[in-house]
Amino acid sequence: MVSAMPTLDLADVRAVLGDRTILDRVTLTLPAGGLIALVGPNGAGKSTLLAILAGLLAPATGEVRLDDEPLARLGDRARARVMGYLEQQPECHWPLSVAALARLGRLPHRGAFGSLDPRADAAAVEAALARTGMTGFRDRRIDHLSGGERMRAHLARVLAGEPRVILADEPLAGLDPAHQLEVMALLRELAAQGRVVVVVLHDLALAARFADRAILLGEGRVLADGPPETALDDAALARAYGVSVTRVEIDGRRVPLPTARL
Numbered sequence: 477m478v479s480a481m482p483t484l485d486l487a488d489v490r491a492v493l494g495d496r497t498i499l500d501r502v503t504l505t506l507p508a509g510g511l512i513a514l515v516g517p518n519g520a521g522k523s524t525l526l527a528i529l530a531g532l533l534a535p536a537t538g539e540v541r542l543d544d545e546p547l548a549r550l551g552d553r554a555r556a557r558v559m560g561y562l563e564q565q566p567e568c569h570w571p572l573s574v575a576a577l578a579r580l581g582r583l584p585h586r587g588a589f590g591s592l593d594p595r596a597d598a599a600a601v602e603a604a605l606a607r608t609g610m611t612g613f614r615d616r617r618i619d620h621l622s623g624g625e626r627m628r629a630h631l632a633r634v635l636a637g638e639p640r641v642i643l644a645d646e647p648l649a650g651l652d653p654a655h656q657l658e659v660m661a662l663l664r665e666l667a668a669q670g671r672v673v674v675v676v677l678h679d680l681a682l683a684a685r686f687a688d689r690a691i692l693l694g695e696g697r698v699l700a701d702g703p704p705e706t707a708l709d710d711a712a713l714a715r716a717y718g719v720s721v722t723r724v725e726i727d728g729r730r731v732p733l734p735t736a737r738l
């Protein structure tokens with residue numbers, strides 16, 4: 477279990493990129509404990525919102541607070557210890573092994589002269605490799621892996637940092653169905669253990685099946701927010717994506733499958 481339950485708050489956030497307003501007056505409270513899926517059409521502003529939550533992009537107006545403290549007031553190092561950010565299509569420009577990549581996740585925990593607790597670092601790295609199914613890949617070069625294996629290696633790097641907040645931008649990209657299910661189950665478990673976990677997804681079925689809460693972004697605003705069965709109802713999906721859906725019942729949830737463009 478993670479001791480203190482973190483909460484991220486966005487208050488009246490506006491994001492401007494170039495001369496375009498990408499997000500307008502977004503206010504959200506994101507508590508730990510339940511898996512939060514961030515969905516919406518291409519260009520809706522999901523990655524922008526995630527980068528703002530991670531403290532990597534400053535909002536034009538408004539504020540992000542972590543446990544009631546402005547995120548902007550946390551130093552980079554303190555923020556990196558709390559936040560696990562998995563960017564869209566993560567890249568590594570060095571021919572590192574998977575284990576070396578995962579060890580990079582411990583950097584925010586190191587002191588000026590190296591590891592403060594080598595045993596804790598090693599244990600966190602091993603646990604992260606095991607949870608992402610990458611133990612058997614530990615000595616493989618990251619640039620010699622498939623796209624899906626590489627994504628799991630980067631997820632291991634994020635988990636090795638033992639963050640209290642996990643922000644994952646399309647972590648299922650390139651994963652086969654078995655690994656998609658595994659990663660979703662893992663993210664749900666990490667949330668249930670007391671972390672804030674926000675995951676950007678394009679797969680509405682997996683969002684509806686695994687998330688406790690869905691936030692539907694569109695037109696720079698939050699179009700719907702709530703349990704997936706209400707936030708991702710037929711009308712909301714028609715409005716956001718311009719698609720009709722059929723529903724399949726899985727584990728007691730009515731999961732949407734897009735069928736046609738409207």
Ligand SMILES: Nc1ncnc2c1ncn2[C@@H]1O[C@H](COP(=O)(O)OP(=O)(O)OP(=O)(O)O)[C@@H](O)[C@H]1O
Nearest residue numbers: 493494495496498517518519520521522523524525
């Ligand atoms: N540097 C930039 N300057 C201007 N506009 C930008 C810039 N970066 C992104 N945008 C625009 O901001 C909008 C939101 O982009 P963002 O990547 O947040 O969307 P997204 O919802 O994550 O999309 P996708 O599902 O395609 O990944 C897009 O229309 C994009 O073209």
